[in-house]
Amino acid sequence: KNEVEQSPQNLTAQEGEFITINCSYSVGISALHWLQQHPGGGIVSLFMLSSGKKKHGRLIATINIQEKHSSLHITASHPRDSAVYICAARPTYNTDKLIFGTGTRLQVFP
Amino acid sequence: DTAVSQTPKYLVTQMGNDKSIKCEQNLGHDTMYWYKQDSKKFLKIMFSYNNKELIINETVPNRFSPKSPDKAHLNLHINSLELGDSAVYFCASSQSPGLDLHFGNGTRLTVT
Numbered sequence: 001k002n003e004v005e006q007s008p009q010n011l012t013a014q015e016g017e018f019i020t021i022n023c024s025y026s027v028g029i030s031a032l033h034w035l036q037q038h039p040g041g042g043i044v045s046l047f048m049l050s051s052g053k054k055k056h057g058r059l060i061a062t063i064n065i066q067e068k069h070s071s072l073h074i075t076a077s078h079p080r081d082s083a084v085y086i087c088a089a090r091p092t093y094n095t096d097k098l099i100f101g102t103g104t105r106l107q108v109f110p
Numbered sequence: 111d112t113a114v115s116q117t118p119k120y121l122v123t124q125m126g127n128d129k130s131i132k133c134e135q136n137l138g139h140d141t142m143y144w145y146k147q148d149s150k151k152f153l154k155i156m157f158s159y160n161n162k163e164l165i166i167n168e169t170v171p172n173r174f175s176p177k178s179p180d181k182a183h184l185n186l187h188i189n190s191l192e193l194g195d196s197a198v199y200f201c202a203s204s205q206s207p208g209l210d211l212h213f214g215n216g217t218r219l220t221v222t
Contacts, residue, residue, distance in 0.1 A: 030208065037151075043200060043213040084151060096166050096207040100153040 003027050004089050006101035013108050019074040021104045023087035030095050032070050034061050035086040037103070046072070077108045113137050116201045116214035123191055124222055131186045131217045133201030141207050142184035144176060147198040147216070159184055160207055191221045
C-alpha cells in the first residue's frame with residue numbers, strides 16, 4: 001500500500017461546483033505539497049503546507065496533522081481547472097524525499 | 111526566461127542505445143532533482159543533488175547516472191536503454207532540500 005493515498009482517482013464536475021480532493025498519508029511528515037499537472041504535462045507546485053490552511057485565489061489547501069489528512073478545495077470551478085492534482089508528502093524519516101500520491105484527474109465541464 | 115528547462119522535450123530511441131537528458135535552472139537554487147513518471151502517471155524520485163553533491167539515490171539501476179557540473183545543471187545519462195525506461199522524466203529544483211519545488215516541462219522518453 002502506498003504511503004500516500006488520494007481520493008477520488010477521477011472526478012468530474014460542472015462549472016461553478018465546489019471541488020474537494022483528499023489526501024491521506026501513513027507516515028510522519030514535515031510538509032505536504034499539492035501539485036497540478038495540466039494535460040500538456042507540465043507540473044506546477046500549488047501549495048506547500050505543514051499546518052493549518054493556505055489560500056491562493058480559488059484554491060484552498062488544509063491539513064490536519066493529527067489525522068494525517070489534507071484536502072485541496074477549488075471554489076467556483078472552471079474548465080481551465082481540469083488537470084491532475086497530486087499530493088506529495090515529505091516524510092520526517094527523510095526530509096529530502098517526496099512520496100507522491102497517485103493523483104486525482106479532475107474534469108470540469110462548462 | 112524559463113525557470114527550469116529540460117531538453118529534449120521528446121526522445122525516441124532504440125533499445126540498447128545511450129542517451130542524455132539535460133536540465134538547467136536559472137533560479138539560483140541549490141537543490142535539483144530528477145523524477146520519473148510512469149505510464150500510470152505515478153511520480154517517483156530518482157536523484158537529488160544539493161550544491162552538486164548527491165543526496166538522494168533511490169534504488170535506480172546504475173544504467174542511470176546523474177551528473178551535476180555546477181549548481182544550475184543536472185543532467186541524466188542513461189546507458190543501454192530498456193523498454194521499461196519509457197516514461198516522462200521531470201527535472202525540478204528548490205532553494206534547498208525540503209522547500210518548494212519548481213518543475214521543468216518534462217522529457218517524454220520512448221524506447222522501441
